[in-house]
Amino acid sequence: MDLPVMPPVQPMLAKSVKGIPDPAKFGGLSFEPKWDGFRCLVFKDGDEVELASRNTKPLTRYFPEVVAAMREQLPERCVLDGELFVAVGDRLEFEVLQERIHPAKSRIDMLSEKTPASYVAFDLLALGDESYADRPFAERRAALEQALAGLDGPCYLTRTTTDPAQAEEWFHQFEGAGLDGVVAKPLGAAYQPNARTMLKIKHERTADVVVAGYREHKTSTPERPLLGSLLLGLYADGDLQHVGVSASFTEKRRAELFQELQPLVVDIADHPWGRWQEFLTANPDRVPGTQSRWSQGKDLSFTPLRPELVLEVAYDHMEGRRFRHTAQFRRWRTDRDPESCGYEQLDEPVSYDLARILGVDQGGQ
Known part of the structure; x- marks a missing residue:
């Protein structure tokens, strides 16, 4: 395997915020669903495919059906950031996904047929001979949309919007499908491994x-x-x-x-x-x-x-x-x-003026 971005790579992280943030404060934001699965970086060079977890440990052997799909559906040479998930009916099921981390190949093979996993991509680190890690997210997203156009599963491209009102709707609507909330990414930010440069809005702390x-x-x-x-x-x-x-x-x-x-x-x-x-x-x-x-x-x-x-x-x-x-x-x-x-x-506590809680008139004595 010889790619512009090689493993190990620690994924970019998110910090919790209260409510949908104002894009103007960040120079523009891209919002996307927060998937409830295993964070997974994909390294693909021809038929060679390696899946790496959030902590850079190999996941490849646990998801043979996803690896096979990636050989068919993804670009010839690429490095992607995304999420592995298992859907049962119309909901994501994290506990079913966890069953895949098992030492026995026979059990993994059985589960890959019984409860097959899928992969949703949401960022691009490399494509062909070019690294995209230092490019702004707006550019990475545009290239990702072009490279992954037409995917219909089990590999997918996540939805995004720059409209905070749409993101607010997603935050409430998608919970019923087992999604975790919404993630916001600054449009001008480069991909920063192991840095909490993204924002996440979750339904509970x-x-x-x-x-x-x-x-x-x-x-x-x-x-x-x-x-x-x-x-x-x-x-x-x-x-x-x-x-x-x-x-x-x-x-x-x-x-x-x-x-x-x-x-x-x-x-x-x-x-x-x-x-x-x-x-x-x-x-x-x-x-x-x-x-x-x-x-x-x-x-x-x-x-x-x-x-x-x-x-x-x-x-x-x-x-x-x-x-x-x-x-x-x-x-x-x-x-x-x-x-x-x-x-x-952890969530940062929101500061609040104690005088307002106590009903103190700040205009005078």
Whole structure:
């Protein structure tokens, strides 16, 4: 394989914003649906096709039917950014897509026929002998439309609009099909790997977090151990910080989770939070497993886990550097590296004038 842009390439990222942004503030924006699947960069040189995940890991072996379609449908030599997805009926089904990450080729082959995946392209990094990565998105999009004209599946070209009113309609309409929201891209921006230069507008606040430990349920017994809550972390400056908990599972799921997590149990001395063992009652930074003035008398001990699992949670808002309330379990994210889960993905709180909340007249005393 010999392309103008070669793997590994980390995809361009997005930061969350509230509502459809004003294109004038960004020199013009292109809006497109936010697909709910696996981010995937495609490297195609003739019959050679390589699929790479968001964290640059190979996906090629898991989607043989998509690779075959790309050989037939995509330009002879190209590098594309897009999303792998599985549709069941009229909805995207992320959990069905996740089933494809399996070690057994026989199972992958079976699922590729039973629940075939598709690919939707939304950016162009290279075409033929030319790199497009340094060109503005408006130019990349025009070339992409010309190169992928007429696709009707399983490879597709995403829809776009420069009309914020149309984007607002999409935001509400497309949710019924399982899409995640809307993405906005500055028309004049180059493709910037691993930089949060795009904007995303989602239907709820979500975050990808690291599972760092668990607490047992109050009804747990040696005969029937039950998980009570998952302890969650986010990375900041290389350190895994405690950001909150996720709970609210059925009793059956509590029992299953307890067993599933046992292979990850680790001694606290080998855990990122091992340095906090000295804090027994004082809690200067809301250290997990220690007391605060709200938790006196509660058993806050926890079982540390190797920080290898990532899950997506929904949350309402932040209090400092932690979730204000218990985060709601959404789904496992097998496509994410734990180290990639940091605070920068979280919604920025919108500032508001306290005087207006208190009804203070700012015109005088």
